[in-house]
Amino acid sequence: MSSEESEFGIIGMAVMGQNLALNIEQSGYRVSVYNRTDSKTKDFKQKRASDRDIVATYELEEFISSLERPRKVLILVKAGKPVDMVIDQLLPLMEEGDIIIDGGNSHFQDTNRRVKKVEGEGLHYLGTGISGGEYGALHGPSIMPGGHREAYDEVSEILRSAAAQTPEGPTCKYLGPRSAGHYVKMVHNGIEYAVMQSIAEVYWAMKNLLDLSHEDMADRFEAWNQRLDAYLMEITVEILREEDEKTGRPLLEVILDTAKQKGTGKWTSQSALDLGVPVPTITAAVDARLLSARKDQRGRLDELYGELGNYETYEGFEDDLGKALYLSIVTAYAQGLDLLEEASEEYNYGLDIQDVAQIWKDGCIIRSDLLDPISESYSSEGLDTLLASEEFQDDYREAIPSLRKVVSALSKTDLICLALSASLNYFNSLTAERLPANMIQAQRDYFGAHTYQRVDEEGTFHTEWQDIKNV
Ligand SMILES: NC(=O)c1ccc[n+]([C@@H]2O[C@H](COP(=O)([O-])OP(=O)(O)OC[C@H]3O[C@@H](n4cnc5c(N)ncnc54)[C@H](OP(=O)(O)O)[C@@H]3O)[C@@H](O)[C@H]2O)c1
Structure with missing residues (x-):
């Protein structure tokens, strides 16, 4: 290799690309960068990378020829069509054995399609989930790589040195072929949705039923987080303590209550439904965001129905909230991991859940001490x-x-508990030896002759529920 060549290339100079470039360079590698809009690359080089071993390039040809072979190119552009557009531009410029890494939040089925296309051209493709946001990208994210094993071996040293470092090793491990990495990242985000919604519901219950100040609520979350050491709990504490500069009120009070989403939670629920895996807490979190987005309708209906319910709590409610939150969070992980096991079977990923837990242990949004047990x-x-x-x-x-007590208390009010009650019903269903599904089977057999099985005899049965001739 010429001493002028870079060991790694990044396309996409938005927050993730910039911060990962700095992180990888910091780990000792020369990095070439490129962005569709020149000004972003220029700004980045001037303002954040002037004294760093980072090569700013302004044409894709220049970018590609600045890289040592096999070229290792990480794409960090907006998920969806832009990834395909960048791949189409790269393919004629890259050569056999070169490696394309998609580090964005791509849908796993898109990754499967891209693997086929890129590998068909003699190149390698690594669908790689990256979590940790802006901060993680700079200081050590959680990296979930999937795809061609030998291609991963070529880049593993670079990715592992950029990942968060734990006593058990870096939070980056090869997960499996094709879209395994992006599937794990999708489920990571599904769990993230469920944990966030569980926290939001407990915050709302505390605020409305316990009359606590924001500082007091922050203290409660901080105390509960002793057991979890979870990133999402940490940021909740900081959010509750933040004051709005304009009004002097808690900042949370002036933030509009409509949650947005980019789709990864929805994808998790959709995939879970396709695979027949129940993930009700994750789905409840997606529903909660959809309901929150109906701000106008909610306002109109609030006027129509006003305040309903009884806002009384009971002794020990606050303590129960902490325990309920803990359990809902554990249940979110339980559902996500169950989905990963099923997906691994269905798609032959060969996932090792212990590796997934190691990757999530630090650097990512769902990092928590829970990952140890x-x-x-x-x-x-x-x-x-x-x-x-x-x-x-x-x-x-x-x-x-x-x-149970928290969901019951909240159900007597008009406060929401979509995620908490979904976690409770998940537990109730999975631990019930008998469920009312006998009624479902009877109804199916009644209207569609779908048959049923009996508890006391082997075989398939059908009942003539009505006398068709006389109907
Ligand atoms: N932000 C986060 O905290 C976070 C965390 C984890 C994962 N991710 C994922 O990481 C990826 C990058 O995220 P981001 O927030 O850094 O960036 P982003 O806002 O998702 O995307 C902006 C980048 O995409 C480029 N781009 C858009 N359309 C393009 C096209 N047709 N051709 C070429 N480039 C195009 C933009 O280039 P121009 O400057 O030319 O417009 C810019 O560099 C995404 O998949 C995102 O979902 C983000």
């Missing part, structure tokens, strides 16, 4: 749900009465 749980063969693990059985036994 989760990892421990999956070290035993044949575990099919966290609910059955030795590590979490006592937690469920201890906290489920609190979750």
Whole structure:
């Protein structure tokens, strides 16, 4: 290699691309960068990378020829069509053995399609989820790579040195072929949605039922986070303590209550439905965002119905809120991991849940001390749900009465508890030896002759529920 050549290239100089370029350079690699709009590359080089071993390029040809072979190009552009457009521009310029890494939030099926296309041209493709946002990208994200194994081996040193470092190693490990990495990142985001919604519901209950100041609520979340050490709890504490410069009020009070989404939570629910895996807390979180977006309609209906319900709490409610939140968070992970196991089977990813837990341990949005007992749980063969693990059985036994009491109390008010009640019903369903699905089967057989099975006899049965001739 010429000493002038870069060991790594990044396309896309928005927040993620800029910060990862700085991070990878900091780890000791020369990095070439390119962005569709020249001014962003120029600004970045001048303002953030003037004294760094980062080569700013302004034509794709110049970018490609600045890289040592096999070329390693990380795409960090807006997810969706832009990724295809960039790949189409790259293919004629790159050569056999070169490696394209998509580090964005791509849909896993898009990744499968792109793997085929790029590998068909003799290049390699790594669909790689990256979590940790702006801060993580700069200081050590969680990296979820999937795709061609040998291509991963070519880039692993670079990716692992840029990832967050834990006592057990970097938060980057090869996950599996094709879209395995992007699938894991999608489920990471699904869990993130569910944890965020559970926190939001507990904040709302505290605010409306306990009459606590924002500072007091921050203290409660901080205390509950002793057990979890979760990033999303940490930022909740800081958010609650933030004051609005304009009004002097808590900043949270002036933030509009309509949640946006880019689709990864919805994709998780859609994929879970396709695979027949129940993830009700994640789906509830997606629904909650959709409902929040109906701001005008909500306003009109609020006027129509006014305040409903009884806003009383009970002694111990505050303590129960903390336990209910803990359990809803554990349940979100349980659902996400269950989905990963099923997807691994269905798509032959060969996922190792312990590796996933290691990757999520630091650098990402759902990082938490929970990942240690989760990892421990999956070290035993044949575990099919966290609910059955030795590590979490006592937690469920201890906290489920609190979750029941909280959901029950909130149900008597007009406050929402979509995620908390979904977690409770998930637990109730999975731990019920008998469910009312006998009624569903009878109804299906009644109107569609779909047949049913009996509890006391092998075989398939159908009942002539009505006398068709006389109907
Ligand atoms: N932001 C986060 O916290 C975060 C966290 C994890 C993952 N991600 C994922 O990482 C990826 C990058 O995120 P980001 O927030 O840094 O950037 P972004 O806002 O998602 O995308 C902006 C970048 O995409 C480029 N772009 C858009 N359309 C293009 C096209 N047709 N051809 C070439 N380039 C195009 C833009 O170039 P121009 O400057 O020319 O417009 C710009 O560099 C996304 O997939 C995102 O979902 C983001």
